[in-house]
Amino acid sequence: MLDECALLLDEVGYAALTTKEVARRAEVPIGTFYQFFTDKQSLVRALALRNLEAYLDRIASRLAAAPPSDWADAVDLVVDEFVRMKRTTPGFGVVDFGEVLAAPGGPAFPGTQRMLDEALENNVVVADRLRSLLVDLLGVAPGDGLSRAFVVAVEAADAVLKLAFRAHPDGDPDLIAECKRLVRRYLSDHLQ
Amino acid sequence: MLDECALLLDEVGYAALTTKEVARRAEVPIGTFYQFFTDKQSLVRALALRNLEAYLDRIASRLAAAPPSDWADAVDLVVDEFVRMKRTTPGFGVVDFGEVLAAPGGPAFPGTQRMLDEALENNVVVADRLRSLLVDLLGVAPGDGLSRAFVVAVEAADAVLKLAFRAHPDGDPDLIAECKRLVRRYLSDHLQ
DNA sequence: AGCTAATATGAGGAGAACTCATGTTAACTC
């Protein structure tokens, strides 16, 4: 079902995605669909969670296979893997780690929550995991604001990369390069 | 109608906003509503456009009233004004300049376009206008990549500030400070 | 006043998310 959801997202986008069509393609009756997912948001959230795990697994593998010598290389690796998934993983281009639709202002409405790990932002999860991976590997004194710095870096990088993929189907190369510069510049402050 | 839309957005969020309720509160029959706006997206788009103009007007006024002496001050001013509008302008916290809902992957569906100046991203509009304001005022050689750098900076700042307001109703002060650092660091490359 | 074009209105059509009464299977007991 998640697979069909991902393919459909690429075809029609989030707004035009219907639970009925996902169910039909996955050859599940609609009633069964609602035993697995409480609502449409929950379906997309599950896909985002799977994407997040897949991404972190890939990063961990690549870090283990070819440990980067310095921070700049590590940033490149992390950005490049994101770009690769945007290009190749169905649905990733539309939802990546989530946050497709949010209603932060108001009271809790059905399907209003943002997240995976309730009250914890997806990108915060990504930031925390990346931080422990990289801090272990490159041996940095875990400074006070490092955690926050990672969250900021991930949030900013995510935004610029999303822009890169809106500007060009395969991701505008100049914007991808600029994203790396942005992150390196910023993080170099926190890791002298 | 835009005013009522903005208030409702703060109350119930984007997902739960209904055209009927907006029309009812603005005391317009639903049919009349659809003479002004083609659909729900168009309503929110119009509000985003108004927000964008209001923001740029405020920035222009403040730049004229107290011209910043250097780039760091200019960045502070631009960020602080954004924060002020997030806090005070109804609806701004939910939609700011737009992009609430997007379906970039697929073919054109009703309400799928992203924005104001067709095919031109909102944040690109913001970046271009800010660039001309600041370049005039601070007299920088308009380097080659300056335009792109501004787009990247605006996109990144927007993302971090959105995060700051998800973390805290009034905007997490630490994250706001970190946003300024991020932008200053990055832009200092492009403006030696 | 009479006529025409523009605008205003809200009941209703189309369609999506989600439910729930009923049907089906599985597991366990004697």
Added chain:
DNA sequence: GAGTTAACATGAGTTCTCCTCATATTAGCT
């Protein structure tokens, strides 16, 4: 193997939203 019960599966139907369009109303002009 028959009987009982609990868990699961199903899809017609309910509710609610967006949006349309036939009709009513107004404004402008002769």
